[in-house]
Amino acid sequence: MAIIKCFIKIVINIHIFHLLTLKTSANLCNQSNLDQNQECNSEKNNKYSKEANTKYLQYFNLIYDAKRNYKVCNMNRCNCHTPVLLQDLKIFKEKGISENLIQNVKTKGTKYQIINHKLYREPNCLFPSRCSGIEHFILELLTDLPDMEFIVNTRDWPQVSRRHGFFGPVFSFSKTDEFYDIMYPAWAFWEGGPAISQYPTGIGRWDNHRQKLGKLGNATKWEDKIPKVFFRGSRTCSERDSLVLLSREDPELVDAQYTKNQAWKSDVDTLYAPPAKEVSFEDHCKYKYLFNYRGVAASFRFKHILLCKSVVFHVGDDWREFFYAALKPWIHYIPVDAKATKEQIRELIEFSINNDDMVKEIAENGYNMIWNNLRMRDISCYWKKLLKKYAGLMTYKPIIDETLIEIRK
Numbered sequence: 430m431a432i433i434k435c436f437i438k439i440v441i442n443i444h445i446f447h448l449l450t451l452k453t454s455a456n457l458c459n460q461s462n463l464d465q466n467q468e469c470n471s472e473k474n475n476k477y478s479k480e481a482n483t484k485y486l487q488y489f490n491l492i493y494d495a496k497r498n499y500k501v502c503n504m505n506r507c508n509c510h511t512p513v514l515l516q517d518l519k520i521f522k523e524k525g526i527s528e529n530l531i532q533n534v535k536t537k538g539t540k541y542q543i544i545n546h547k548l549y550r551e552p553n554c555l556f557p558s559r560c561s562g563i564e565h566f567i568l569e570l571l572t573d574l575p576d577m578e579f580i581v582n583t584r585d586w587p588q589v590s591r592r593h594g595f596f597g598p599v600f601s602f603s604k605t606d607e608f609y610d611i612m613y614p615a616w617a618f619w620e621g622g623p624a625i626s627q628y629p630t631g632i633g634r635w636d637n638h639r640q641k642l643g644k645l646g647n648a649t650k651w652e653d654k655i656p657k658v659f660f661r662g663s664r665t666c667s668e669r670d671s672l673v674l675l676s677r678e679d680p681e682l683v684d685a686q687y688t689k690n691q692a693w694k695s696d697v698d699t700l701y702a703p704p705a706k707e708v709s710f711e712d713h714c715k716y717k718y719l720f721n722y723r724g725v726a727a728s729f730r731f732k733h734i735l736l737c738k739s740v741v742f743h744v745g746d747d748w749r750e751f752f753y754a755a756l757k758p759w760i761h762y763i764p765v766d767a768k769a770t771k772e773q774i775r776e777l778i779e780f781s782i783n784n785d786d787m788v789k790e791i792a793e794n795g796y797n798m799i800w801n802n803l804r805m806r807d808i809s810c811y812w813k814k815l816l817k818k819y820a821g822l823m824t825y826k827p828i829i830d831e832t833l834i835e836i837r838k
């Protein structure tokens with residue numbers, strides 16, 4: 430159903446594009462930097478570019494549309510992300526958050542309380558380093574936070590499905606439209622992220638990664654990047670197969686290989702090839718084209734590879750973190766359908782190679798969005814706004830739960 434919908438939309442858009450080109454081709458060329466478009470550049474008006482441009486018309490159009498609809502958000506006080514928490518809390522607005530609702534979801538995560546500017550938690554946390562990555566942010570904010578209690582899910586998977594029979598507020602780091610969970614900034618901004626050989630204690634300390642990758646992204650010239658698609662990751666999801674298979678077929682165009690994950694037993698788990706070594710974020714930045722796939726839920730790497738100032742192909746749009754909504758397809762990244770075939774992926778890559786200036790701009794936009802709007806202070810700001818708004822929806826005053834322990838810095 431989803432695919433059919435997309436297809437119809439593209440067809441209609443091409444139609445509109447034709448109508449627009451008739452009237453305002455000069456303007457269009459200017460606005461969308463369509464310097465490869467035959468209408469814009471007669472020198473390139475040879476047989477090849479004509480063919481290519483007919484093929485790429487749908488992408489030119491999608492970029493043009495995205496630019497026309499794009500509204501730059503206000504960077505102050507994490508405003509670029511605020512609509513997301515308002516949206517997540519909207520369902521609780523009418524009736525508020527009652528003690529009953531908390532009871533409904535008590536077992537879906539770890540219970541926390543903030544009472545008199547002190548933080549309390551259940552003694553046991555399912556993933557201690559995840560809890561600690563979450564508490565790092567809350568502890569800093571305590572003086573500004575009113576009394577409240579809430580349930581934090583530290584699993585990857587969200588908990589409150591529209592299809593289940595229960596309902597209540599659960600904080601989760603990632604979700605799809607199917608879930609009522611309230612998104613919070615993942616623990617991995619501080620600690621508790623997945624461990625790979627380069628980051629044995631887990632990908633964490635976003636402040637450090639941001640500085641290092643942000644500098645590297647600026648220091649590496651676009652022209653000096655290897656003009657190849659690069660991907661390394663484990664086979665958490667078969668969505669990744671098309672790119673890996675394309676890489677085996679055309680290693681000059683794509684270098685995409687599976688690494689081991691904890692469940693790896695034999696080459697079957699890496700799609701009948703020996704597992705590749707894991708690769709640091711810094712080494713990803715050497716390549717012009719990077720792919721981001723969902724993992725079990727959203728993938729932590731998205732924000733890191735956007736700071737390479739390479740162009741990011743983001744596959745699928747179901748799984749989100751709180752900051753994804755500020756990132757727009759064709760403005761900050763190139764969207765790829767989760768069910769895209771090898772051939773469709775190849776066409777997108779070829780489009781990018783043949784429209785270098787256009788995708789370079791997307792790479793820069795992606796960098797700027799993350800660099801400017803995903804600072805540590807933006808993460809804290811989001812937590813603060815989220816918890817204050819949440820507390821404002823509570824219909825009762827929580828009293829201290831003696832089974833909890835106090836958490837201090």
Ligand SMILES: *[C@@H]1O[C@H](CO)[C@@H](O)[C@H](O)[C@H]1NC(C)=O
Pocket residue numbers: 455456458459469
């Ligand atoms: C580009 O924009 C300028 C100013 O709006 C206009 O004069 C010019 O004709 C446009 N088209 C091209 C192809 O330069």
Ligand SMILES: *[C@@H]1O[C@H](CO)[C@@H](O)[C@H](O)[C@H]1NC(C)=O
Pocket residue numbers: 640643644647800
């Ligand atoms: C990278 O360049 C941009 C644009 O000039 C700038 O705003 C940003 O601060 C730079 N990043 C770093 C890490 O210096």
